Amino acid sequence: MMNAKNTARWGVGALTIALVAGGGGYWLGQRGGPASEAESTQSGRKILYWYDPMVPAEHYDNPNSLSSMGMKTIPKYADEAPAANAAPGISIDPTARQNLGLRVATAEIGSLPSTLTVTGTIDFNQRNVAIVQARSGGFVTRVYGRAPGDVIGAGAPITDLQLPEWGGAQGEFLAVKRLNKPELAAAARQRLRLMGMSDGLISQVERTGRTSGTVTITSPISGVIQTLDARVGVTLAQGQTLAQVTGIGTVWLNAAVPEAQGWTVRIGQSVNATLAAFPGETFTGRVIAILPTTQPESRTLTVRIELANRRGRLRPGMFASVALGGDQKQALLIPSEAVIRTGARTLVMLALDSGRYRPAEVRAGREGGGKTEILQGLSAGEKVVASGQFLLDSEASLTGIAARPLEGGK
Template sequence: MSIEATRAARLRAVALIAVVLAGGGGYWLGTQRGGGTAATEATGPGGKILYYYDPMFPNQKFDKPGKSPFMDMQLMPKYADGAGPGAAPGVSIDSSAMQNLGIRVVAAKTGTLASTLNVTGNIEFNQRDVAVVQARSGGFVQRVYARAPGDVIGAGAPVADVQLPEWGGAQTEFLSVRRIGNPSLTAAARQRLRLLGMSDSVIAGVERSGRTNGTVTITSPISGVIQTLDARAGVTLAMGQTLAQVTGLGTVWLNAAVPEAQAGAVRVGQSATATLTAFPGETFGGRVIAILPTAQTDSRTLTVRIELANRGGRLRPGMFAQVGLGGDARPALLVPSEAVIRTGTRTIVMLASKDGRYHPAEVRTGREGGGQTEILEGLREGEQVVASGQFLLDSEASLTGIAVRPLGGAK
C-alpha cells in the first residue's frame, strides 16, 4: 500500500471516532440537563414511578409507558411504596388505573343479616306414619280385594277376607255364657274376644245377631299407599303374619343436604321453605324435625330432615326441591361477599387507605346471605374495603411482599 493511501485511512478513522465521541457527549449532557431517565425519575399522582407493568403479567417490567405487548391495554405505573415519610406499605394505583381495572370501594357497615341457607333435597315417605296390617289369629285367606303395591287407599279400605277358626270357637263360647245371664262371666267372655283381636264392632255384631262369624274383613287403619302386599287367596296364615304395609301420605319428609361447613347454622325446630318445579310460584312451609347423626363422606354433607304437610297428596316421594332454611335476623358487621378472598389457609380483604394505598387484612367471617358476609373479627365499622378488582391488588401485594394485617390488628 502507498504512503498516501495509508495516510487517508488514518484520517477516516480519526474522523469516525470524533463523531462517536461527539454523539455520546451530547447524550450525556442531555440526560444531565433533563434530570435523569424516564424510568427512574418520572413521577405521577401516586408518587415516584419505579417502572411500568401489565397487571395480567406483573413480573414483566417496562421502563416507559405504552400499550402492553401481551394484552390490549395500557401499561400501569408502579409507584415506590413508602415514598412519603411514615407511609404504610401498600399498593398504589392512580385514578385512571382504578377506572380501567374496575376497582370499587365500599365501607364495612353494621346491618341486619337473616341467616337463610339455600340447599337442595328430595321428598321421601314419612317413615313414622306406617301401619302394618296383620292376622290376629291363624287361618287362611278367603278373598283378596283388587289391591296392589303402590295403590293409594283410604282409611278403612278392605284388604282381604280372612277365615279364623279360633274366632268362631270363641264366639260360640261367648254366646253360651251370655245365655246363662251372669254379668261377670259375660264380661270375662267378652274380654277374651278382645284379646283374640276382635274389635268392639265385631263383638257387638255377634251379640246382636246371636250367630258366630269366623270370617273377618281386614281393613287398612290409615290412608296411604300400599308398600307391601302379601295377602293372596288361599294362603294359610299364622298368627301375627303381615298381610300388608301402608305408609301414610298426610305428611312427607324432605331430606335436605346441608354442607358440613354450614351445619352449625341449622337446628331442630327451625323453619324451612320448599319450592318445586312441579308447582311454580308455590312455596311449601315446614320445620326441621331431625338432623341425622352421620355425614355423607362423598359429598361432605349432613342430612336435615324436614316435615312438610301434604295436602291433597301432591308432594310425591322422589320429587326434587329447593330448600330455604331460615333463621333469626340479628345485627352484624357486613361487607359484600365478593370482597372476601379465601385463599384456603386464611380469609382476607383488601383495605383502601386514605392516602390511596391498598393493603391486605385477615378477617374471620360468619354467616352469608343476600350477597353480604358477616365479619366476626379483623375489621372496624367504616373501614373501606375493595369490592371488585381486589384479586389484582392481592396479586400485586403478594409480589411486592406486603405483609397481611393479622387478626386483632383492627384497633
C-alpha cells in the same frame, strides 16, 4: 458518561410509565423518578436500595441491576417511610387514588341473604306406616280386589279371614253370659279384646247371641298399599303380615345439600319447594332431620323435609328444587370483593384518615348476595377498600407495614 446516565434515566422512566399505564400502580404515594445516585444527590433524597416491585424481597445496590425476573430495578427512598408519629399505613396522593380507581365501602350491620338452592326428590313418609296382621291363625276367604300401589282410605276393607279360634272364644263368652255371673262375663269379654276383637264385634256377638268366626280386616290409615300378602285360600299363622300401608297425608322431600353448606341448615328451618309438575306453585315445609351420613359420591348431606300432601298430588319420585332460607340474624357485612384471601389468613385494606391505608386481619364467615360476614377484626363504621386493594396490600408489604392483628390491637 453523561450519555450513559441519560440513557439509564430514560430507560427507568419509560419502565415506570409502563407500569403505571398497565395498572401496576407502583408509584403510589410520593415515590417517583430518579434512577441514579447522581440524581438522588441533586434531589436531596437518599436512596436505600434498588428493587423490582414484582419481587420486593430482592434488594440491589446499584441502578443498573436486573431482578431475577429480568426487570429493571427502581429506587427505594429513605423519605418514603412514614413519620414516627404518623398512624401506621401507606399514604397515597389524590392523583394516584383516581388513577387506581380506588373504591371505599363502609362495614355495616345488616342481614345476610343466605338462601341456598339445592335439588331433592319426594319420598314416602316412613314414619306413617301401618302393618296389618292376623291376630289369630286362620284362612283367607276373600280379598277385596286390592293390589300393591292402590290408594285406599282409612277403614277400607282389605280381606276377610275365617278364624276358628275366635269362634270358640266367642262361644265361651256367650256361655258365661248365660250363667249370670258378671265377674266371669267381664273376664271373658276382656279375653276377646286381648285376642284382637273390636268392641263393635263383641257387642254384636253379645246382642245376637251368635258366634262370628269371620272377620273383615280393614286399613287403619289412608294411604298406599306397599305390600299385600293376602290371597284367597292362604292359611295364616298368628301374627303373619297381611299388608303394609304407607300414609300419604304428608311426604318427605330428601334434599342434597353440599357438605360445605351443611352448617347453614338447622332442624325446624322453613323451606320452599317448587316442582316441574306444578309450575308457578310453591310448597312450604320444614326441616325435620339432617341425616348423620354423607354421600361419598356427591359429598352431600341428606336433609329431610316434611311437606303437606293435600289431595295426594305429591308423588314419591318427583323432582324438586328446594330453597333453604337461612336465618336473618344481624351481622357485620362488607362487600365480598373487599376480602383478600392469602391462604394463610384473610385481610381487608382499611381506609384511614388523611388518605392513608393499612391492612387488617379479619375472620370471615358466611357469604351471600355479594356480601361477606366479618366475625372478628373489624367494627361497624370502619371503611375498607373494595377496589384496588390488592395493589395497596402489595405496597404495604413492600414498605413493611404490618397488618392490624386479628385481636384488634394497634
